[in-house]
Amino acid sequence: MIIGRLLAGIGIGISSAIVPLYISEISPTEIRGALGSVNQLFICVGILAALVAGLPLAGNPLWWRTMFGIAVGPSVLLALGMAFSPESPRWLFQQGKLPEAEKVIKTLYGKERVAEVMYDLSSAVQGSAEPEAGWFDLFSSRYWKVVSVGAALFMFQQLAGINAVVYYSTSVFRSAGIVSDVAASALVGASNVFGTAVASSLMDRQGRKSLLITSFAGMAASMLLLSLSFTWKVLAPYSGTLAVVGTVLYVLSFSLGAGPVPALLLPEIFASRIRAKAVALSLGMHWSSNFVIGLYFLSVVNKFGISSVYLGFAGICFLAVLYIAGNVVETKGRSLEEIERALNPAI
Secondary structure (H helix, E strand, C coil): CHHHHHHHHHHHHHHHHHHHHHHHHHCCHHHHHHHHHHHHHHHHHHHHHHHHHCHHHHCCCCHHHHHHHHHHHHHHHHHHHHHCCCCCHHHHHHCCCHHHHHHHHHHHHCHHHHHHHHHHHHHHHHHCCCCCCCHHHHHCCCCHHHHHHHHHHHHHHHHCCHHHHHHCHHHHHHHCCCCCHHHHHHHHHHHHHHHHHHHHHHHHHHCHHHHHHHHHHHHHHHHHHHHHHHHCHHHHHHHHHHHHHHHHHHHHHHHHHHCCHHHHHHHHHCCCCCHHHHHHHHHHHHHHHHHHHHHHHHHHHHHHCHHHHHHHHHHHHHHHHHHHHHHCCCCCCCCHHHHHHHHCCCC
16 A cells, blocks of 8 residues: 555656646647646546545445546556657757657647747757756756745645645534535535636636736635634634635635646746756645645644634735735746746846
8 A cells, every 4th residue: 555655646746747847838828828727627627536436435445445446547548648649849859859849849739830939949949058957056046036936836835725625624614513524525626626617718818927816815815714713703603604615715716826827837937947857846845845734734723723723824825925926927928938038038
């Protein structure tokens, strides 16, 4: 069991870093945001499907074996699908495989855009003929600011409490008097799917930065509502309803921006020579923060109370709004090469 979970974790860790990078490099500029958020949408669909797959467990303790068996299906489909998917044209160009890059661009964008995309790629390469950066280069004065933005976005995403809310939503609902754990979990999952679907339609119209600010502001308000529902005696008769409403609004707010945007934004703002390592570093921050929240959330709740913890999450969300307003750049409607030149004018 431990070895199996270790292997699954390695696979998920690799895919969580590579998939947003791959999507950003093969997507046309005008729909890159929508395609990036589709990835998050189907992660949410997968979470909801996992909740549904676990329903028979209550009546059949041996069902867990079947659940793991079901998970083989998506894994095989992903492996087979990627075997037939095109390589990133940017990677091919960087490796000097120009004929293959042109062929992939023709497949992805149509033959009429081959010259335009190849020109963008050649301009980026001429502007920066340096070799791929090393790990220590990420911490140099040249790149540290943009790398720190990537790490900070994922840190805020996790420390704002999303996994605490999802992992322990049934316990929170139960303490507020909501009897049906399954119904509560399904409601959270459905809210996640709906919000992400809305975000995918807004990503290339509203822009990444505005969605992030709106998302974290909504999460802060929702956490404040949850905190007050557990402390204000005047709200005690409505605590159950407010717990459900606050949790659903929180998940909905998260899925509008804080969920899908960071994984999409990071490959866009990182220069090509640091992109792979910087994305990996940022995703490392994501999983580290996820681990810390999962490990200590219940202990902190038992010591300080759920209301104080939710108030802390609200404060983190508010800090995230201020940080994003001052440090995140808008990337809507710009090619990866244009973004790289804008963020690194000296290159």
